[in-house]
Amino acid sequence: MTARPQNRLQTNALCAELTPAQIDKLACLARSEHHTAGTFVFREGELATDLYLIDAGRVGLELCSPRGVHTIDTLDRDDALGLSWMYPGARWLFDARATEPLDLVVIDGQRLHALCEQDTDLGMRLMRAMAREVIERLQATRARLLDFYR
């Protein structure tokens, strides 16, 4: 049986600073999605409309080149997938492909924008959590640029 969106949001790092009432508001915008291993959640170039929170499974962010398929990053349980929804009109830069059976909580980006504007405290807390996520990914990218295993 699938857990209620509220319960699934509670454990996600993005929601760590939200109050229970704010999590309830977020849950009202959420739906569940399941992807079988090998299928795409979204493709490079598509409009980035939603925020995805991973409930179970693993997803790879991929990019094709003549050298093959590059996996840029993998994300799994309790990670946020796709940060581009923050900017209306943005498009995904990578393919997101389930590498294992994947359960997602999907939050409609447009309605989330409206909610953040209406409940600015929720908006501030969510943006702070998003900023932390972005900083962590930036630091990880910098560490990989050092290529220290060579």
Place this chain on the structure above:
Amino acid sequence: MSVYLPRPFVVDAVERETADTVTLVIRPQSGLAPAMKAGQFAMLSAFGTGEVPISVSRIARDRLHHTIRHVGEATRALTALKTGDSLGFRGPFGTAWPLAAAVGKDLLVLAGGLGLAPLRPVLDYVMNHRDRFARVSVLYGTREVSQVLFGRDHKAWRSLMSLRMTVDHDVRQPDCAPWSGQVGVITKLIPKATYDAQNTVAMVCGPEIMMRFSARDLEASGIERANIHVSLERNMKCAVGLCGHCQLSNFLVCRDGAVLSYDRVAPLLTVREL
């Protein structure tokens, strides 16, 4: 026998690990193999080329395993040795991983690249004495899938401990099986491991920057510096604390290390001149 005089050993088997890395299984030409502890190293010499410090990567009753990556002249000669060839051995030298301190606790093993080699005897010990530890997690990061070491051991390790792997770079060719682990830096695996930070001993080995980043995140997760252990690498010559080649501030890595607790070395790792 003098600690300066290499003892003649013979190569019993050569196991190819990756394109540039082999494991030499060696034994003394005569007499018993020296008693080595997990984390210790020996000075190995391919005659006529030079002598280099190499950690023990498996301790068998009458054989020692050393996993060597070809980076320069001495390691080129060592990795080119064939079964039956002779080599020189001095040791064992250095400190060991604090296995006794981890008994009854959660054990977290973080290995980066070739750093899995000095930690493999720890995992062998866990395999033989699993009941002595609480949760055991191995977090292993390498540059790319082709650099993953000791694939033949992974199945057994997974049966008794949690093993999570990540690579920094993954390019999949159409005819290759996809990589089933993670992609990204090794520190990304730390929040995924289950351990009680107040009751955990962490052992970290890999490139120095990887150890710094990992130790920093382990500390941030609540593990005390004194319970985080790293293995340092410095150029060595005598290996017995006399020549000063391996000096790191007031430590001689060959004598006081290579395994040292993070509370002792953390301030030194960010000093530019050292």
